[in-house]
Amino acid sequence: MTNIIIFAATCLVMILSVLFFPKIKLGKLQIDTYWVVVLLGTAILLLCGQTDVSAIGRALIADTAVNPLKILVLFLCMAMLSVFLDELGFFRALAGFALRHAHSGQKRLFFSLYLMVAVLTVFTSNDIIVLSFTPFICYFAREAKIDPLPYLAAEFVAANTWSMFLIIGNPTNIYLATAFGIDFVSYFLVSALPTLAAGGVSLLLLFLLFRKKLSEPILGQAERDTVSDKPSLVIGLVHLGACTVLLAVSSYINVEMWLIALCTAGSLFVCVLIASLVRRQRPKALLGCLKRAPWQLVPFLLSMFVMTEALAMQGTTGRIGDFLGTEWTVPIYGLLSFAASNLINNIPMSVFFSSMIAASNAGTAAVYATVIGSNLGAFFTPVGALAGLMFSSILAEQDVKFGYKDFLKLGVTVALPSLLAALGVLWLIV
Numbered sequence: 001m002t003n004i005i006i007f008a009a010t011c012l013v014m015i016l017s018v019l020f021f022p023k024i025k026l027g028k029l030q031i032d033t034y035w036v037v038v039l040l041g042t043a044i045l046l047l048c049g050q051t052d053v054s055a056i057g058r059a060l061i062a063d064t065a066v067n068p069l070k071i072l073v074l075f076l077c078m079a080m081l082s083v084f085l086d087e088l089g090f091f092r093a094l095a096g097f098a099l100r101h102a103h104s105g106q107k108r109l110f111f112s113l114y115l116m117v118a119v120l121t122v123f124t125s126n127d128i129i130v131l132s133f134t135p136f137i138c139y140f141a142r143e144a145k146i147d148p149l150p151y152l153a154a155e156f157v158a159a160n161t162w163s164m165f166l167i168i169g170n171p172t173n174i175y176l177a178t179a180f181g182i183d184f185v186s187y188f189l190v191s192a193l194p195t196l197a198a199g200g201v202s203l204l205l206l207f208l209l210f211r212k213k214l215s216e217p218i219l220g221q222a223e224r225d226t227v228s229d230k231p232s233l234v235i236g237l238v239h240l241g242a243c244t245v246l247l248a249v250s251s252y253i254n255v256e257m258w259l260i261a262l263c264t265a266g267s268l269f270v271c272v273l274i275a276s277l278v279r280r281q282r283p284k285a286l287l288g289c290l291k292r293a294p295w296q297l298v299p300f301l302l303s304m305f306v307m308t309e310a311l312a313m314q315g316t317t318g319r320i321g322d323f324l325g326t327e328w329t330v331p332i333y334g335l336l337s338f339a340a341s342n343l344i345n346n347i348p349m350s351v352f353f354s355s356m357i358a359a360s361n362a363g364t365a366a367v368y369a370t371v372i373g374s375n376l377g378a379f380f381t382p383v384g385a386l387a388g389l390m391f392s393s394i395l396a397e398q399d400v401k402f403g404y405k406d407f408l409k410l411g412v413t414v415a416l417p418s419l420l421a422a423l424g425v426l427w428l429i430v
Contacts, residue, residue: 002050003310010041010307011344015383019404022393034345034389035300042303051310059309060302068305068351070258071178072298075125075171077261081243081268082128083292085236087285089227091120091132106146106214107207113137113151114203117158123244126163126170126378127294130156130387131394138398145219148400150210153410156391157202160378161418164195164371167257168247171297171386172350172374174257179354180367183251190368193429198376198422205414231275232285239268297347297386304348312355321360329366330430333357334423337373338415342381345389346374365430369423376419380411 017033024031045051060069085091094116121129133155141148163169167177167187177187207214227233243264250257269286276283311317324332333353340349353370356362378385382392382404395402 002048003045003307003314004316006041006045006048007307007311010038010044011348013037013041014345015343018383018389018392022389022396032296032389032393035296035303038303038307038348039299042306045307045310051306052313055313056306056309060305068175068301070256071171071175072301074168074174074258074261075297076293076295077258077265078125078168078243079128080265080289080293081236081240081261082124083131084268084272084285084289085233085240086128086132087288087292088229088233088236090233090236091129092136093227094120106150106216106218109218110150110154110207110210110214111203114154114158114206117155118162118199121159121162121169122165123168123240125168126159126375126385127387127390129159130391131292133159134391134394135398138395138400146216147213149402149406150206150213152391152395152400152402153210153414154206156387157206157379157410157414157418158199160375160385160387161198161202162195164191164198164375164422166191168244170375171301172346173371175347175350176354176367176371176374178257179358180364182364182367184248184257185251188248190364190426190430191371194368194372194422194425197425198372198418201421202414202418205417209410209413229285231279232272235268235271235275239264239271294386294390300386301347301351304351308348308351308355311352312359317352317355318359321356321358321362324356324360324362326360326362329362330369330423330427332369333362333366334369334373334419334426337370338377338380338419339373341374341377342384345383346377346385349377350374365426368426368430372419372422372426376415376422379407380415381407 014034014037017037021033024033024036046053060067117129117133134152137151137155138148141151160170164173165188167173167182167184173187173191177183243261246253246255246260246264247257250260272283272286276286308317324336337346337349337353340353343349344352350370357366357370374385378388382388388407392402
């Protein structure tokens with residue numbers, strides 16, 4: 001019972017920290033509080049002495065697909081491949097290209113941005129796209145003298161909808177799919193249609209929601225951005241493309257996805273360093289990549305894994321899974337995972353639900369429903385996902401107001417219908 005109380009209290013304080021004191025300032029250093037709260041909660045749980053620490057330690061180093069260390073390696077390496085391209089200005093140049101060709105006004109600009117974010121998210125990650133595009137949208141909107149909210153909403157919704165398409169689009173996809181032995185291709189064959197349904201519904205609803213603002217004229221123009229370091233760009237694109245292809249065939253060549261991502265990222269670093277030495281240049285993009293990588297995910301995910309593993313060892317997750325049963329798994333797990341993401345964040349939710357599904361033998365339908373809930377739950381409230389926390393933080397730095405009420409409005413009008421569309425299609429195909 002003590003573990004449940006500590007877990008619930010930790011999640012509550014984490015939500016409050018996100019809403020009221022999202023950062024700790026130590027001089028020039030700013031630290032996100034959400035992972036600090038979870039880390040402290042985990043320390044308290046371990047100090048209470050009701051958890052088998054040695055068993056949790058064995059789970060952390062176990063040679064299984066659900067090993068959180070492997071998942072962290074996979075996500076961080078994929079993030080670095082994408083952040084490296086962003087450091088070179090690749091995503092900014094692509095966005096600028098799309099914006100410059102929106103000659104017919106804001107409506108074309110809106111659709112261009114949504115489609116570009118959707119395509120890039122499929123092959124990279126929702127978190128990376130949010131990191132890359134959010135500052136640019138704020139900058140462009142100021143220069144063009146237009147309201148940034150329709151474009152920020154389009155970016156965030158597209159990134160957290162199309163992230164369902166492939167395993168690599170979201171760390172929750174990676175965790176849930178690998179936990180139940182779902183390979184890259186099998187995942188895609190099931191997730192593609194629900195993603196298309198949610199993507200179509202979200203685009204339509206976003207347009208209806210902002211159609212009046214999108215009728216206003218553009219009074220400014222986007223600047224032309226180009227990538228000056230072409231050799232590094234080629235190296236980065238080749239490695240990202242190779243990694244994506246190898247991940248797609250990983251189950252057929254019998255190589256784990258985390259190892260492919262690690263080798264690809266290592267190869268990228270070596271190639272860029274060699275190229276920098278040959279050209280006698282400082283590898284600025286590489287250093288920026290290391291600085292911007294989402295390292296805060298490491299203590300956050302490991303801490304949540306420890307807490308949920310402790311609950312699983314006490315049989316708590318199993319009892320909840322048994323209560324939910326094995327009938328109507330798509331709507332039950334889809335709706336509950338969506339709601340739970342906005343209570344405890346989608347990453348710990350995925351760890352918690354993974355244990356529930358395994359204990360109750362709810363099957364792969366429950367896994368895919370939970371994946372949908374974990375992705376679409378991201379744009380219901382800022383607490384729903386790591387991407388939401390980063391999004392809010394960036395907007396605060398850019399002095400753009402997009403508060404809890406704006407998130408909730410977006411969630412009610414776009415997230416809920418998109419969720420129902422995706423779960424409806426999933427129910428029909430599984």
